[in-house]
């Protein structure tokens with residue numbers, strides 16, 4: 326995985342509450358056995374009409390959204406199924422971070438493993454982000470903070486180990502494999 | 517010793533290495549359930565890195581999500597009836613399990629079914645175990661006093677390769693349920709009521725323990741229905757203390773311990789319930805005595821009301837968007853709303869007792885011609901048991917369809933779907949936009965409420981049909 330230290334980008338704002346993983350990537354696209362190519366299907370039922378044409382009023386289809394790598398969702402982002410296809414689709418599309426007031430547990434865990442930074446902010450900051458779509462932000466993992474265009478900086482929580490893995494481009498599996506002897510001892514004790 | 521909760525006991529017993537500020541805990545996994553949708557990329561990762569499955573004996577694999585529910589006995593049948601991508605995914609699962617030495621309850625197996633139905637019915641799900649699966653409804657297995665939670669595909673790879681996961685310990689939430697359910701009110705109504713009360717994010721970061729007299733009085737199948745939808749309240753895990761009901765259910769199941777092993781296991785299981793004075797980070801009390809059958813009206817499971825209540829009005833864009841999608845008006849009750857499809861099945865309500873309940877209302881009645889009733893048993897065993905009681909004849913005589921086991925219309929990956937704009941009353945667990953097919957509108961309800969809608973053609977309080 327690529328190491329990430331900071332992300333600077335404009336935002337795309339999708340101010341809908343409780344965006345679930347079925348909206349991020351509808352189940353009919355889960356018959357894939359690969360991780361690639363899901364970006365095209367991201368938010369498929371909101372992005373395209375029944376005939377597969379782009380809906381002009383959906384935020385991702387507006388020209389000003391192009392190239393934005395930070396998605397601001399409504400409260401409680403990513404609830405629902407455990408499908409890792411959701412962060413795969415977001416990353417494949419080009420997003421590198423998702424911001425909300427609350428982010429569902431499994432989605433957050435899956436995001437951290439795919440270089441998608443889940444950023445949880447307070448209600449006031451969230452409201453500012455929603456009211457200022459397209460704002461240019463910097464998300465800095467070193468300082469665990471989000472920098473707003475007016476220079477304000479807002480701290481966000483992120484698990485220390487996940488942050489370390491993101492910043493060093495490490496895969497958590499490596500750490501588990503290094504602990505093979507502890508795992509073996511546990512199995513012997515337990516049996 | 518300080519008093520510990522059920523969750524703490526199971527967690528503590530599986531810590532290979534404790535957590536610290538800069539390291540999550542390494543948690544050992546006793547049972548890994550594997551299905552075709554969330555595993556192919558994990559098997560690819562093992563192949564890429566040249567790794568083996570560490571404990572194939574601790575994996576239980578099946579085909580459920582994209583499997584057709586018309587009879588399929590061979591791969592050739594599969595190619596004919598399935599959409600090509602679904603067929604490829606199922607075949608890939610057969611190949612992966614063969615290559616990595618995992619026993620698969622595949623097409624020809626009479627033990628095949630939805631992962632969360634077959635784990636318990638095989639006796640693989642046991643108190644005190646840690647159980648994971650690339651599926652958020654893994655919380656179902658918590659009904660046995662197991663710590664069971666859903667994981668993503670990367671973690672499926674971790675569990676396959678190391679039998680362990682890196683986890684932060686969740687906080688605990690006690691939900692105390694007291695009172696006796698009235699007639700026509702079920703476990704499904706309890707969990708919908710809970711989600712309505714705490715909201716779809718109310719359990720985020722927590723493991724729930726469902727406690728109290730209303731829980732102790734439930735059967736194992738009912739407890740599974742409750743724990744199943746913990747994730748709909750945002751909690752990865754929902755647990756219930758094991759008791760006599762649990763042992764009675766497990767005794768004699770194919771993968772349950774036997775003889776002296778059973779005695780030893782039972783002695784251990786009896787130590788698992790929370791100690792008196794165990795502490796929880798949060799708690800919620802709910803009395804179920806006045807509970808009515810519950811129905812959802814919006815596009816998440818927290819948008820739920822008692823069947824006689826009017827749909828609430830709320831001046832909020834998300835709320836209005838949900839009602840617009842559902843084509844439902846605020847201020848009026850849902851009863852009387854015409855339905856197009858009724859789906860009875862899924863890991864929430866696809867067990868024998870669910871089908872029995874539905875059949876009790878279908879018997880001697882007829883589904884109107886403009887309504888489609890699809891009944892899909894949760895496993896091949898549920899199907900056989902239901903057929904032994906001739907429940908399928910009741911379904912068929914009422915004008916319903918009786919299918920092979922699978923997830924089916926719960927997730928609409930296998931060809932069974934609700935068409936655009938149609939309204940379905942479904943015993944499954946998610947009413948998200950498009951969950952049952954693009955443009956499908958879903959009302960979640962109990963098997964009794966679903967059967968009542970099937971025979972009347974409109975949303976109906978099942979209590980009006982009880983004899």
Ligand code: SF4
Nearest residue numbers: 653862863923926927
């Ligand atoms: S029945 Fe539905 S919720 Fe349950 S495992 Fe299958 S798809 Fe998931």
